[in-house]
Amino acid sequence: MFNQARKIRDKYIRDEMWPSIFCTGCGIGNVLNYTLRAIDSIGLDIDRTVFCSGIGCSSRLPGYIEADGLHTTHGRAIAFATGVKVYKPELSVIVFTGDGDMAGIGGNHFIHAARRNVDMTVICINNFNYGMTGGQVSPTTPAEDLSTTTPYGNLEEPFDLCRLAIGAGAPFVARWTMGFPYETITAIESAIRTKGFGFVEILAPCPTGYGKANELRDAPANWDWYKENTITRIDLAQLSPDERSANRKIVIGTLWKEEKPEYIERWRQLVGRLQADSEPAKSS
Amino acid sequence: MARELDYRRVMEVLGSREQFAQGDVACAYGAILGGCDFFAGYPITPATEVAETMAVLLPRLGCAVMQMEDEIASLSAVIGAAWAGSRAFTATSGPGFSLMQEGIGYACMTETPCVIINVQRSGPSTGQPTEPAQGDMLQARWGTHGDHEIIALAPASVQECVDLTRLAFNLAEEYRNPVLVMTDGEVGHMREKIVLPAEDEIELVERCPPTNKPGAYVPFRAAPGSVPEMASFGTGFHTYVTGLTHDERGLPATDDAEQHTRLVRRLVDKIRDDTERLTRVEVDSEEGAKVGIVSYGISARSAAGAVRIARAEGRKINHLRLISVYPFPERAVRDFANGLDRIIVPELNLGQICHVVREALEGEATVERVSRIGGEIIPPEEIVRALIEGGEQV
Ligand SMILES: Cc1ncc(C[n+]2csc(CCOP(=O)(O)OP(=O)(O)O)c2C)c(N)n1
Ligand code: SF4
Ligand SMILES: [Mg+2]
Numbered sequence: 001m002f003n004q005a006r007k008i009r010d011k012y013i014r015d016e017m018w019p020s021i022f023c024t025g026c027g028i029g030n031v032l033n034y035t036l037r038a039i040d041s042i043g044l045d046i047d048r049t050v051f052c053s054g055i056g057c058s059s060r061l062p063g064y065i066e067a068d069g070l071h072t073t074h075g076r077a078i079a080f081a082t083g084v085k086v087y088k089p090e091l092s093v094i095v096f097t098g099d100g101d102m103a104g105i106g107g108n109h110f111i112h113a114a115r116r117n118v119d120m121t122v123i124c125i126n127n128f129n130y131g132m133t134g135g136q137v138s139p140t141t142p143a144e145d146l147s148t149t150t151p152y153g154n155l156e157e158p159f160d161l162c163r164l165a166i167g168a169g170a171p172f173v174a175r176w177t178m179g180f181p182y183e184t185i186t187a188i189e190s191a192i193r194t195k196g197f198g199f200v201e202i203l204a205p206c207p208t209g210y211g212k213a214n215e216l217r218d219a220p221a222n223w224d225w226y227k228e229n230t231i232t233r234i235d236l237a238q239l240s241p242d243e244r245s246a247n248r249k250i251v252i253g254t255l256w257k258e259e260k261p262e263y264i265e266r267w268r269q270l271v272g273r274l275q276a277d278s279e280p281a282k283s284s
Numbered sequence: 285m286a287r288e289l290d291y292r293r294v295m296e297v298l299g300s301r302e303q304f305a306q307g308d309v310a311c312a313y314g315a316i317l318g319g320c321d322f323f324a325g326y327p328i329t330p331a332t333e334v335a336e337t338m339a340v341l342l343p344r345l346g347c348a349v350m351q352m353e354d355e356i357a358s359l360s361a362v363i364g365a366a367w368a369g370s371r372a373f374t375a376t377s378g379p380g381f382s383l384m385q386e387g388i389g390y391a392c393m394t395e396t397p398c399v400i401i402n403v404q405r406s407g408p409s410t411g412q413p414t415e416p417a418q419g420d421m422l423q424a425r426w427g428t429h430g431d432h433e434i435i436a437l438a439p440a441s442v443q444e445c446v447d448l449t450r451l452a453f454n455l456a457e458e459y460r461n462p463v464l465v466m467t468d469g470e471v472g473h474m475r476e477k478i479v480l481p482a483e484d485e486i487e488l489v490e491r492c493p494p495t496n497k498p499g500a501y502v503p504f505r506a507a508p509g510s511v512p513e514m515a516s517f518g519t520g521f522h523t524y525v526t527g528l529t530h531d532e533r534g535l536p537a538t539d540d541a542e543q544h545t546r547l548v549r550r551l552v553d554k555i556r557d558d559t560e561r562l563t564r565v566e567v568d569s570e571e572g573a574k575v576g577i578v579s580y581g582i583s584a585r586s587a588a589g590a591v592r593i594a595r596a597e598g599r600k601i602n603h604l605r606l607i608s609v610y611p612f613p614e615r616a617v618r619d620f621a622n623g624l625d626r627i628i629v630p631e632l633n634l635g636q637i638c639h640v641v642r643e644a645l646e647g648e649a650t651v652e653r654v655s656r657i658g659g660e661i662i663p664p665e666e667i668v669r670a671l672i673e674g675g676e677q678v
Contacts, residue, residue, distance in 0.1 A: 014524070016535060037577040047520040052364070063536065064539060071526035072360065073390050079357035083364025083372070084517060086348045087322050091518045092366065109360075112353040232536055267348055274344050278296070 004171025005033075012036045012046065014066040021060060025211070025219035026201040027178045027204025031125050032061050033092070034181060034202075038188035040264045052081040054106060056126035057132045057206070078113045081120050092192065093120040099140040101129040103159050107139070114168035117196040118263040123188065124161060124199070127206035127242035135209025146213040165199040166256045172198040173256035177226040178205065179250070187254060196262040203230070203250065287371075287490050289319055291347075291483040297344045301480045307472040308333035308375075308441045309655035311342060311401050311465065314449025315373055317481060318524055319488045320399075321347040322372035324361035330414040330469035331403035334375035346608045355380035359387030359400065366396045367525060369516035371453050371488075373399035377469075381420055382427070388462050389428035389526045392551060393607070395504070395512065397491055402464060404632075406659060413447045414517060416469035418632040422639075424464050426612055429529045431548050433555035434564060436464040436610040438581040442476035442665045448607070453520060454489035455562070459555055460511050466609060468632065470582045494521060495498055505532040506621075508546075509553035522597055552588035554590045555611050564607035571602035572616055576649075578641050580606040582661055589664030594671055601671060604667030609637065614644040621649045628675050630654040630662050638678045651678045 013036075022028050024152040039049070051062035055074035062069030072080045077095050084092040102110050102124045113120070129147055130136040137147040137154050140161065144153045165173045172194035174187035184202060191198025205211055216222040233253030236244060295301070298313055305313070309335050315323070323342055325335040334444070335351065342349045352358040358374045365372040376384060381402045397512075404420050406412035422425075424436050435455050437448040445467060452463040490627045491514040494501040503523045506512035515521035528536045529544040537543040568591060579587035584605040599674050604620040606613060621627055627649045629638035635653045642651040652675030656662045670676075 014522075016533065027632075047522075048518050050517050063526070067522050068367075069524040069526075070364065070517075071524070071528070073386050073527060074359040076356060079352065079360035080364035082350070082352075082357075083322070083324060083361030083366075083370075085364075086350060086370035087370045087372070088359070088518055108353050108635075109357055112357070147587045215299075249455035267343075270343055273345050275346070278344065 006032070008036050008040060011040070012065055012067070014064055017064050019194070020064060021235050022057065023208045025205060025207040025222065026057070027127065027202070027206070028061065028125055030178050030181070031096070031123065031202050031204060032064055032216065034184045034190070035123060035188055036065070036276070038185045038192060041194055042189055044092055044192065048090060049094065050084050051094050051096065051098040052077045052084065054101035055132070056098035056101045056130070058096055058127070059101055063095040074228055076109060077101065077102065078106065078109045078122060082113060082116070082118050085118050085120055086264060087269070089119070093211050094192070095120060095122045097122060097124050099124065099126040099128065099161070100138040103139040103161055103164070111164065111168040114165050114170040114197050116263055117169065117171065117260060119196055120202070121188070121191045121198045124201045125204050126161060126201050127204050127210055129206055129210040131206040131209045135206070135213055141210070146212065161201045162199070162255045165239055169260070170199045170256065171196040171260050174199070174254045175201040175203070175250070175252045177230055177252060179202040179223060190254070193283070196260060287319055287355045287488045289317070289488060291485050291486060295480070297341050297524065301482070303478055303480070303575055304475055306333060306475050306479050307439070307442045307443055307445045307467060308403060308471045309337045310445035310478050311375065311449045311467065312337035313435055313478070313562060314344070315340060315399070315453065317486065318450035320373055320451030320453060321345070322362065322365040322370040323377070324352050324358045324365070324372070325374045325376065326352055326358050328377045328380045329378045329415070330405055330472045331375045331401065333472070334401055334403070352633040356384040356386060359384045359398070362398050363387060363391055366398050367517050371397070371457065373401065373453070375401035375403065377403050377405045377576060378409060378420055381423065385428040388434070389430060389432065391462040392428065392432040392434070393527045394525050395514070395551070396462070397456035397460050398462050399456050400462055401449065401465050402466050404466065404468040406657060412659050414469065416582060416632060417657065418583065419657070420471065421466065421609065421631070421633065421636040431552055433457060433461070433552045434464060434610050435461060435555060436466050436608070437564070438466045438606060439473065440469055440581055440584040440605065440607050442474065443478050444607070445471065446478055446480060451453065454487070457491045458489050458511070460514060461489060461555060466581065468582050484638040488583060492499050498522065502532050503531060503534045506550060508550055509557045510550070513555050516593065540595055557612040557614065558614065562608055562611055563613040563616050565613055566605040566607060567603070567620060569602040569620070570600055573602045574624055575626045575628065576602035576604060576620060577628045577630065577667065578606065578620070579630055580605045580609055583632060585663035586664050587630055587667060590667035590671070593664055593668050599671065612644065617618060617644045618648065621645050624649050628667060628670050630667050632661065633655065635678055637660055637675070642678050652676060653678050654655045
């Protein structure tokens with residue numbers, strides 16, 4: 001394990017950026033680790049991989065990887081990534097984003113990208129708040145919870161990001177937490193392998209923001225919270241119908257998988273068709 | 285790897301060299317002749333025809349065209365494509381231009397070559413969608429936050445929509461900066477004869493590729509006032525691009541006053557220092573005139589009409605047409621105004637470029653404006669009246 005961590009680090013990490021900006025107990029570093037392991041196990045060519053991100057602690061990840069990186073504006077990472085991928089389809093494109101970045105300011109880009117189905121992988125680190133700006137409410141903060149801008153409790157209902165992605169048409173959708181490293185790595189691999197828009201939501205602690213405001217400041221308590229408040233899709237299926245409908249835990253696992261036409265493939269077909277149409281004109 | 289335009293194939297797609305075309309369509313032609321290979325946009329009157337024309341033409345050249353979910357996404361996709369090696373552009377009008385300010389700033393900060401066509405319409409807000417205006421001229425310069433420089437060109441004819449859009453692509457690559465083509469609903473929708481360039485008139489200027497190997501290449505290293513080499517994504521150089529203040533390696537250096545100063549001064553100076561080189565103006569002067577007109581875009585045609593009328597009446601008048609508006613051709617304006625008492629600036633707004641002219645002249649001549657809003661272009665007679673009776677105060 002240690003050797004492998006060492007190997008991953010030597011192979012992929014941008015040394016000049018170390019140490020990271022992340023607080024003790026933050027889950028974002030784990031996501032970097034899981035993503036790099038997935039990339040390594042797939043054998044993705046790092047010279048031909050571009051990491052895009054928006055703004056937020058989560059969105060700082062591309063900076064730590066020795067590869068092409070596009071750290072864009074708040075919420076727009078997926079739109080930038082669309083341009084990269086559609087212009088140069090031979091590149092693999094991976095987006096790191098946060099709950100605020102992707103579902104708040106960038107929500108529209110997210111649903112349209114899922115609908116459009118350009119081949120890319122979007123990894124959203126959902127820490128239930130705007131970590132970077134100091135712990136404000138986000139579109140995924142549970143109702144009643146505290147944040148610096150909901151000091152008396154959140155009056156709004158949170159988004160279920162995976163249901164949003166499925167509803168918008170994403171062909172691969174999974175949700176995991178920090179406590180399931182191998183499952184998370186496998187999910188990222190599957191998302192990368194998906195021909196189309198692969199979405200992985202990773203629930204991760206932000207002890208400094210959401211944690212501090214909601215009595216989850218200390219890391220072990222925080223990690224326990226994720227264990228106690230999530231249930232795998234498979235475990236959920238074992239429950240009786242009544243238990244299932246009473247379930248308030250967050251469902252984790254691979255939540256959707258389907259095959260559907262991918263945008264660039266369709267575009268290639270279109271170009272081929274137009275070229276075929278123009279051939280006779282040339283010879284006449 | 286110098287880029288070559290497949291001229292024969294392009295002309296197969298564009299049709300004959302001489303055409304009677306609409307301004308928006310001409311912008312699309314200019315883009316393709318400028319080497320454009322990616323377009324992303326969002327429909328908006330009076331710029332929609334640019335997107336529609338690109339949607340017809342680009343796939344026939346094997347290139348992608350995307351209608352995005354809004355103008356922010358459109359410019360974002362363009363910038364992403366540019367980093368992947370594209371000569372990319374978008375086209376919009378006022379409301380969309382407002383949304384693009386975020387991306388314009390990002391492109392300035394990250395030195396991303398890209399072209400934005402703004403077919404100006406009447407604002408503020410949704411305003412008069414189908415009516416021409418020149419109300420975004422100061423937004424073009426200062427719309428995005430923070431210190432930056434911009435390059436902007438203002439076509440006054442359909443032919444110039446072709447020529448200046450082509451030029452915009454080369455300047456974007458050379459200076460690694462967004463270049464704006466500031467046309468308007470009138471130029472965008474009118475039809476005129478155009479002549480597309482011959483093969484030997486085509487020259488594609490490209491971003492300077494890295495001269496060092498990966499590892500030795502420092503992506504944002506450049507002497508003060510100059511443009512760094514640019515490695516496109518996927519070429520093995522592992523470039524990190526951020527809108528944060530960054531050092532020469534491209535890595536965040538947000539609380540370093542010295543780095544920030546050096547970076548932003550270079551971004552500004554690489555364009556400001558080259559103002560003379562970037563200046564494109566047309567001067568029509570005669571001996572003994574005491575009054576001059578400084579015009580641009582569609583209002584330059586009103587001005588030219590006014591010059592004809594005034595001269596036919598035996599009045600002396602000079603005319604300077606700005607073809608490049610930013611970096612503002614201060615020297616050219618000052619030289620033009622030398623010996624003149626009054627400068628009249630006709631614009632389809634309540635006074636924008638007239639302020640920049642006044643600032644450039646530092647009191648050397650009085651600046652007056654002829655302002656018209658509401659959707660009609662300025663009748664030449666109105667400028668002649670200002671010449672005789674004085675224009676509105678700036
Ligand atoms: C247009 C714009 N608005 C606001 C901000 C300030 N801002 C920076 S990060 C952030 C929230 C990020 O939240 P999230 O995506 O959840 O990332 P986290 O820090 O929690 O990982 C905000 C609002 C900004 N940079 N740009
Ligand atoms: S503020 Fe929260 S999300 Fe940001 S680094 Fe600290 S713990 Fe992580
Ligand atoms: Mg967050």
